[in-house]
Amino acid sequence: MTRSALVLGAGMVGTCTALHLAFRGYEVTLVDRREPGRETSYGNAGIIQREAVEPYAFPRGIPALLSAAFKRGADVNYHLGALPRLAAPLLRYWANSGPARYPAIARDYARLTEHATSEHARLIDAASAQDLVQRAGYRAIFRQTASLDAALTVAQRWAQDYGVGFVPQDSGALAAAEPALRQRLAGAIHWTDPWSVSDPGELVERYAALLARSGGRVVRGDAATLRATATGWAVQTDAGTVDAGQTVIALGPWADTVLAPLGYRLPLFVKRGYHRHYTGTGPNLPLLDADRGLVIAPMKRGVRLTTGAELTDIDAPATPWQLERAETSARELLDLPQPVEPAPWRGARPCTPDMKPVIGAAPRHPGLWFNFGHSHQGFTLGPVSGRLLAELMDGERPVVDPQPYGPQRLM
Numbered sequence: 550m551t552r553s554a555l556v557l558g559a560g561m562v563g564t565c566t567a568l569h570l571a572f573r574g575y576e577v578t579l580v581d582r583r584e585p586g587r588e589t590s591y592g593n594a595g596i597i598q599r600e601a602v603e604p605y606a607f608p609r610g611i612p613a614l615l616s617a618a619f620k621r622g623a624d625v626n627y628h629l630g631a632l633p634r635l636a637a638p639l640l641r642y643w644a645n646s647g648p649a650r651y652p653a654i655a656r657d658y659a660r661l662t663e664h665a666t667s668e669h670a671r672l673i674d675a676a677s678a679q680d681l682v683q684r685a686g687y688r689a690i691f692r693q694t695a696s697l698d699a700a701l702t703v704a705q706r707w708a709q710d711y712g713v714g715f716v717p718q719d720s721g722a723l724a725a726a727e728p729a730l731r732q733r734l735a736g737a738i739h740w741t742d743p744w745s746v747s748d749p750g751e752l753v754e755r756y757a758a759l760l761a762r763s764g765g766r767v768v769r770g771d772a773a774t775l776r777a778t779a780t781g782w783a784v785q786t787d788a789g790t791v792d793a794g795q796t797v798i799a800l801g802p803w804a805d806t807v808l809a810p811l812g813y814r815l816p817l818f819v820k821r822g823y824h825r826h827y828t829g830t831g832p833n834l835p836l837l838d839a840d841r842g843l844v845i846a847p848m849k850r851g852v853r854l855t856t857g858a859e860l861t862d863i864d865a866p867a868t869p870w871q872l873e874r875a876e877t878s879a880r881e882l883l884d885l886p887q888p889v890e891p892a893p894w895r896g897a898r899p900c901t902p903d904m905k906p907v908i909g910a911a912p913r914h915p916g917l918w919f920n921f922g923h924s925h926q927g928f929t930l931g932p933v934s935g936r937l938l939a940e941l942m943d944g945e946r947p948v949v950d951p952q953p954y955g956p957q958r959l960m
Contacts, residue, residue, distance in 0.1 A: 553793040557772040559585035563799030565935030577765040586753025592896035594844040595749040598929045599742040602659040602711040604904035606646035624842025624857030631861040638816040641902030657953035668932035676755040686741040687835040694735045714741040729830045795916040802897040804921045819897040820858035823872040826851035826889035843875035851889045900924045908954040
């Protein structure tokens, strides 16, 4: 009997889910309103973050909270009018970031991250995408000695607890490793385990092409048209109505477009972000400017600057002052004469209050599955979370214990 599945959402998470289902013999149709990899998966810093063993916690220290409240850096912005609607999930986020809950959340999170590069490696090889990938890590750079010392303490703990690799670099070592830097900094942490990608959207496209070669289909369609049928699910696409026995919602920040009509009220929220490419001489490896809250990454289109988090509604008007601030900070360090695009790119990260993705069966609808809520790490965790969900759907022994990521925890 033919097993069939719809996967709604062709970002990194959805594309990898569709691939793993195709590998298991499913007749898979990947549905999105755009081409694969054109939304959130396109706009990130392009780093497969094997070292990201602990998720981004809500700031709790007074200096960090004041910096966020007064919008002092490029890392945090918010729209005041959206805060009442975001208050409930943000309060839960703040509570989950405290010492009573955060350590257990981090342990659950790290169980996924430890498979980040190994699961990408399988797909990169199968998709012939080695030319897009540099396996040399990235550098977190520090302007202040105090922040470098604090970060080194965390790095040493991560190395001991999670086995991630790093090399501390003092001011001279950083200057030698990154000669394009225009000023001396306090130093850096060279995280050696991550990989960087020169075009994140293209990597998703290569994975989608692999899906087509593996028997799957990629079509344009409207996820909001999803409806239950006598035998499963159906959705409207440019190729007509597509039916399948099972459906995966992998819509990232748009998951609510399907969840709400089905009666699910998960406490999801988005963190928006911006990027822009610039001409000029970029670094040898991606740089996280830890004291200013931006990433500078060499890519095919130029030197990409990315910002931190903007807390607002997903469709609120753009307010790219974070990118303007990031541009000022980056030009203190590198020669970046002109922007490549006429306007910055804007995207949204799908977030949950406990910082963990939602992976598992829908509680009230047989044949419906969830795979979203990866926040900052959908690009990193797409292959492992796609494998995990495919294993759950196929009744296999899962690569990691799925219980911490089940949707029931948020209801």
